[in-house]
Amino acid sequence: MRVLVDCQGADNSPAAEVEGALLALKAIPELRVVLLGDEEKIREVISRHKIRTPRLEIVHAPDEVTGNDKPTDAIRLKKDSSLIRGIRMLREDDTVDALVSNGASGVLVAAATLRIGRIEGVRRPAFCPMVPNMLGTPVGVCDSGANVDVTPEMLQQFAIMGTHYMQVFRGIENPRVGLLNIGKEEEKGDDLRREAYKLLEKTPGINFCGNMEAREFLSGEYDLVVADGFSGNVLCKCAEGTALEVLKRLKRDINSKKKYQMGGLLMKKMFEEEKEFMNYLNYGGCALLGCEKVIIKGHGSSDRIATKVSIEQACKMLKGGMNERIRESIARIEGEEQ
Amino acid sequence: MRVLVDCQGADNSPAAEVEGALLALKAIPELRVVLLGDEEKIREVISRHKIRTPRLEIVHAPDEVTGNDKPTDAIRLKKDSSLIRGIRMLREDDTVDALVSNGASGVLVAAATLRIGRIEGVRRPAFCPMVPNMLGTPVGVCDSGANVDVTPEMLQQFAIMGTHYMQVFRGIENPRVGLLNIGKEEEKGDDLRREAYKLLEKTPGINFCGNMEAREFLSGEYDLVVADGFSGNVLCKCAEGTALEVLKRLKRDINSKKKYQMGGLLMKKMFEEEKEFMNYLNYGGCALLGCEKVIIKGHGSSDRIATKVSIEQACKMLKGGMNERIRESIARIEGEEQ
Numbered sequence: 001m002r003v004l005v006d007c008q009g010a011d012n013s014p015a016a017e018v019e020g021a022l023l024a025l026k027a028i029p030e031l032r033v034v035l036l037g038d039e040e041k042i043r044e045v046i047s048r049h050k051i052r053t054p055r056l057e058i059v060h061a062p063d064e065v066t067g068n069d070k071p072t073d074a075i076r077l078k079k080d081s082s083l084i085r086g087i088r089m090l091r092e093d094d095t096v097d098a099l100v101s102n103g104a105s106g107v108l109v110a111a112a113t114l115r116i117g118r119i120e121g122v123r124r125p126a127f128c129p130m131v132p133n134m135l136g137t138p139v140g141v142c143d144s145g146a147n148v149d150v151t152p153e154m155l156q157q158f159a160i161m162g163t164h165y166m167q168v169f170r171g172i173e174n175p176r177v178g179l180l181n182i183g184k185e186e187e188k189g190d191d192l193r194r195e196a197y198k199l200l201e202k203t204p205g206i207n208f209c210g211n212m213e214a215r216e217f218l219s220g221e222y223d224l225v226v227a228d229g230f231s232g233n234v235l236c237k238c239a240e241g242t243a244l245e246v247l248k249r250l251k252r253d254i255n256s257k258k259k260y261q262m263g264g265l266l267m268k269k270m271f272e273e274e275k276e277f278m279n280y281l282n283y284g285g286c287a288l289l290g291c292e293k294v295i296i297k298g299h300g301s302s303d304r305i306a307t308k309v310s311i312e313q314a315c316k317m318l319k320g321g322m323n324e325r326i327r328e329s330i331a332r333i334e335g336e337e338q
Numbered sequence: 339m340r341v342l343v344d345c346q347g348a349d350n351s352p353a354a355e356v357e358g359a360l361l362a363l364k365a366i367p368e369l370r371v372v373l374l375g376d377e378e379k380i381r382e383v384i385s386r387h388k389i390r391t392p393r394l395e396i397v398h399a400p401d402e403v404t405g406n407d408k409p410t411d412a413i414r415l416k417k418d419s420s421l422i423r424g425i426r427m428l429r430e431d432d433t434v435d436a437l438v439s440n441g442a443s444g445v446l447v448a449a450a451t452l453r454i455g456r457i458e459g460v461r462r463p464a465f466c467p468m469v470p471n472m473l474g475t476p477v478g479v480c481d482s483g484a485n486v487d488v489t490p491e492m493l494q495q496f497a498i499m500g501t502h503y504m505q506v507f508r509g510i511e512n513p514r515v516g517l518l519n520i521g522k523e524e525e526k527g528d529d530l531r532r533e534a535y536k537l538l539e540k541t542p543g544i545n546f547c548g549n550m551e552a553r554e555f556l557s558g559e560y561d562l563v564v565a566d567g568f569s570g571n572v573l574c575k576c577a578e579g580t581a582l583e584v585l586k587r588l589k590r591d592i593n594s595k596k597k598y599q600m601g602g603l604l605m606k607k608m609f610e611e612e613k614e615f616m617n618y619l620n621y622g623g624c625a626l627l628g629c630e631k632v633i634i635k636g637h638g639s640s641d642r643i644a645t646k647v648s649i650e651q652a653c654k655m656l657k658g659g660m661n662e663r664i665r666e667s668i669a670r671i672e673g674e675e676q
Contacts, residue, residue, distance in 0.1 A: 067523075134583040145520055149527040182483050182571040183444075190486040190568065214572040215579035230528065231522040231569045234552040238573050241553035242580040245472040250588075253608050260608050266601030270591050 001318050002096050002307045007037030008064045008082045009103025011301045018045040028315055036082035061085040069111035083309035087111040090293045098314040102302045109146045117292040121330040125290035126158050128165055130283040131236055135220040138283050140166050144232040152195035155226050160329045161289040162224045163206045170318030175223035178212025205329055218337025243278045285310035339656050340434050345375030346420045346440025348400045349639045353622040356383040358645025366653055374420035376400045399423040409448035424526050425449040428631045436632035436652040440640045447484045455630040461667040463628035464496050466503055468621040469574055472559040478504050482570040490533035493564050498667045500562045501544045506658030513561035516550025543667055581616045623648035
């Protein structure tokens with residue numbers, strides 16, 4: 001397994017990515033890592049650690065893509081950036097299996113879509129982040145922002161790709177799939193949702209459990225939510241924001257009275273654990289499903305632990321043969337449709 | 339002010355609606371109420387209270403619309419239901435000003451759209467519920483489910499109607515308006531959002547503050563969120579569900595250890611207040627903005643207090659001349675466009 005790690009463009013670059021890679025190399029004996037970025041800066045971080053391994057390479061790609069770059073411009077003009085260079089290596093080099101980047105997601109999606117082949121039959125790559133539900137099990141949301149305009153057939157494919165992902169990455173045998181909608185009944189929502197409902201009902205290999213209202217997202221009744229990229233994005237970010245705002249509010253409450261402060265002291269550890277529990281960085285990066293190579297977009301604020309988790313995640317997807325599984329399932333439904 | 343109250347079709351009907359009306363009559367001297375429903379059952383509830391007032395009428399409309407009724411069927415076949423009868427009275431009777439219903443929202447929207455005139459120039463009526471943010475101020479979301487397919491011009495109108503609503507109902511002078519989108523920058527999202535952004539920027543009378551990501555929904559930075567009905571619905575329900583799930587999870591945590599239980603005892607009142615704070619029933623019903631008459635859709639699980647709040651809300655909108663204000667603002671922008 002040879003994994004590219006983009007060491008630029010994020011809040012804690014390059015330290016988070018370099019140190020995350022070192023941790024992953026230590027944990028996974030069969031892993032090889034290629035660090036992409038400013039070689040001097042990367043070597044500087046490595047030199048702080050007493051590590052020598054032939055499983056670590058560096059490719060000098062000093063240019064940097066930022067969130068302000070227009071995707072098409074970045075692809076055209078920043079060929080020497082670590083991100084675009086990584087995408088090119090994924091395409092051209094058969095010995096490279098995966099890319100982990102904490103950088104600009106818009107550029108990543110555009111470059112991956114334009115430059116890397118999709119798995120045969122896949123209509124569009126889709127993002128699938130993990131959001132912790134309140135029972136402690138992460139829920140996947142596919143798509144969560146790669147595609148704002150989708151068709152029923154794309155939603156069907158998101159369900160298939162997401163199902164394999166939950167099986168391979170999270171070990172859930174028969175993930176319960178919900179279609180994000182504004183009501184439970186089959187006929188609710190717009191034409192897109194009604195058409196998708198019918199397709200999902202007859203899709204082999206997925207455990208379709210009907211429409212899911214946003215209220216039930218974290219209830220533990222679903223393992224995978226299928227959505228267009230716009231509303232999927234709203235769902236993930238709203239859940240994340242609301243959970244953090246509630247904790248912040250409770251903290252304010254606690255500080256408002258002596259009595260509550262005393263209670264808060266007794267529960268200090270509990271609240272710390274909750275904050276950690278709700279920290280999305282602990283749940284791995286966001287996989288871009290459907291490309292011929294494995295791609296993980298880590299959070300921009302990833303630290304070395306989060307980056308390590310993202311690299312491990314890529315390895316899990318490779319070991320589990322996720323893309324082959326997706327290819328087979330998609331071939332099956334696309335064959336039936338013809 | 340003569341307000342119709344639909345006494346059927348909800349979890350606690352007719353007691354919640356009848357008793358809510360009695361409470362509202364007591365609180366607002368200039369209010370007159372018409373209760374619609376099964377006369378015998380309504381009288382039975384009234385008889386439990388020692389109240390006699392000429393400001394209370396009953397219209398016998400015994401048939402009931404449920405959430406399972408298809409809107410078009412209900413309108414055609416259930417003419418003697420309290421809801422459809424109420425809509426007809428709104429249309430035909432000039433002395434009737436508003437309708438409050440805790441019943442089926444799909445039927446209510448369809449019947450209101452088809453049978454009651456829209457305010458001149460208004461393209462579509464839109465729902466605008468209130469969601470408490472974490473600073474204690476409710477945020478309006480317009481639309482939250484009445485329209486799944488919208489145009490940029492509709493989003494612009496939602497911003498105008500919602501602004502007047504926040505001014506009249508919540509007394510916020512210059513409500514900060516955010517456009518729900520999947521990124522902060524102007525060019526983010528789909529064509530719909532990009533077009534709407536441009537329109538909102540040049541709309542007079544609104545305080546447009548740019549794109550809002552779902553993560554910021556409850557941060558206190560916005561008073562009104564403009565959205566298509568699908569993603570607006572996802573936003574409201576996800577925030578509601580997540581807040582309740584977090585509180586549920588903390589409760590489980592507290593019960594897991596003696597030490598936390600002791601802390602929980604000290605904070606009992608605080609948690610009770612938080613639960614009450616997050617109870618959406620306290621924030622009034624969901625206004626359907628843009629119809630010629632005032633319409634409030636109360637939550638299906640409304641109790642008498644929630645129903646009273648919904649009736650008071652209708653009175654506030656009438657007293658504030660909300661519909662006249664909307665008419666003027668819409669005429670202004672539609673005039674400019676021609």
